[in-house]
Amino acid sequence: MTEQLDSNGRLRHLLTLEGLPRPVLLRLLDRAQALREHAFDGTALRATLAGKAVCNLFFEPSTRTRSSFRLAATRLGADTLDFDASTSSTKKGESAADTLRTLEAMGVHGFVVRHPDDGAVAALARVAGDGTALVNAGDGRHAHPTQGLLDMLTLRQARGDDFAAMKVLIVGDVRHSRVARSDLHALRILGAGDIRVCGPQSLLPDDGTLSGCTVSGDFDAALEGVDAVMMLRLQRERMAQGLVSSLEDYHRDYGLTEARLRRAAPDAVVMHPGPMNRGVEIDAAVADGPQSLVLRQVGNGVAVRMAVLEALLAR
Template sequence: MSLDQLDAQGRLRHLLTLEGLPRQTLLRLLDRAEALRPHAFGGTALRGALAGTALCTLFFEPSTRTRSSFWLAAQRLGADVLNFDASTSSTSKGETAADTLRNLEAMGVRGFVVRHREDGAVAALATAAAPGTVLVNAGDGRSAHPTQGLLDMLTLRQAKGADFARLKVLIVGDVKHSRVARSDLHALRTLGAGEIRVCGPRTLLPEDPATLAGCTVGHDLDAALEGVDAVMMLRLQRERMQEGLVASLEEYHRDYGLTAARLRRAAPDAVVLHPGPMNRGVEITDEVADGPQSRILQQVGNGVAVRMAVLEALLAA
């Protein structure tokens, strides 16, 4: 899939996944996002970058952070933004996603930021799109959430420096259902993270061994936390799982919830990330989420800069 994202000159045509994305492409996006951070929180200096370009946020699933930050990113770059709500559109009358995309293309929309509940749905739309139309995957099924992976890497880099080879990174929780975890794993491997640990109950880890290739996998959170530089907590995705994968929320928190006492097993300067929305008291306590080692709100802020960098790379002349 990564080859379909690049043109003959190696430039991005779409952003569908971080899997297989060249290291230099990933680094360029991170560098540009860092440079764009001052513009992400206000100002009009870059409003000419995408002036006259129509962009649609085509969301078939609910979203707060991702949709809002893409909208802000596009606004900062001067794009005309059309927000699409599947629940009030013709998709509720049976129109296919591909027909929805073609109709919007016919109105002059050039870029689409798409979230969909089905794996591979965004790549399928990229195949159906007209030449020159660009697509960004804002999360599809359990497969990928590339801009979340990028903003997580940017947050890690800001906290720990550019040399990922020195880092021990732990991902905790519901990896089985998490598109965020998959994008983070793709990015961490590409950036050469020194050690990647994954911890969770057996029922919430993927059966496909390729997903966890190169990772140290365990089920004891206390042991997994020892000496790590970063802890990436995942939301327990109850809406995507069958009943019975966890005995109870109380037992999950007992075994896999990140508390301040548990966090002391990590390196003293370890940072904590979470893609949100958080289930407070389930995967993370208030004391950790709001504590000095948390970088969760920094992640949210970085989302605007990262999405500006992606939209600029794909749509700017």
């Protein structure tokens, strides 16, 4: 997606991982790894974005993403603004583009945007002024690039950087998951050797998203020998839409239990982007168990988002 890059191949925006050059993705991962020691405390990097303003422009609720972006910007010394759509002029009919331009006029040139519509962040990037950088913090079911990056960083820390040797399984509601799409793009860019996807047919996409993946409806079979299991949240509205018969049936067929996890490789790791439905897609004993990297993912999110903001705004 060329609009993400300037004429020198540097990031202008981060809208999706689809089509992102491998060297750019690797630079972000390497920089995030180097920034981990600064992600949780300290003021050593406060000069990096001193005088810059970063706005969390969120049109949907968020805990992890919003909080980690705010921490990331603070660690780098930026001024931060939190935009709440429920109390803003969008309630009076102001468009997202006019909201962006209004904040740009106040000197804000870094925007972290979450929006319920596919492609909404890219549309905002097209009307943004020169020198303004946008990060997609999740748009509809389309993309969540920083989640994909933090998942790859977590996986690389746990399993090494030889993605060609990895067997990775993504489980659950892939059809409606922007996280799954970003993870799949990243895994392909990094050359993952065996990408498996599992879920009920009603929750699997039919738009080419799963090209090159081994697709199965049999969770037990798909788990055999995998190095990493990436569970997805079951969005409960899928029951109301008739896509899932019941939570009990879903847990029986696609819930990750300790017994089921034993089908994976002995040193397999478990990941989940959160929030988790314990007892539905994942049992508490697994989520809190020794193979779980769920909290490491959360921590890595701060470092990854520091790396992205630095790449976009530290000129």
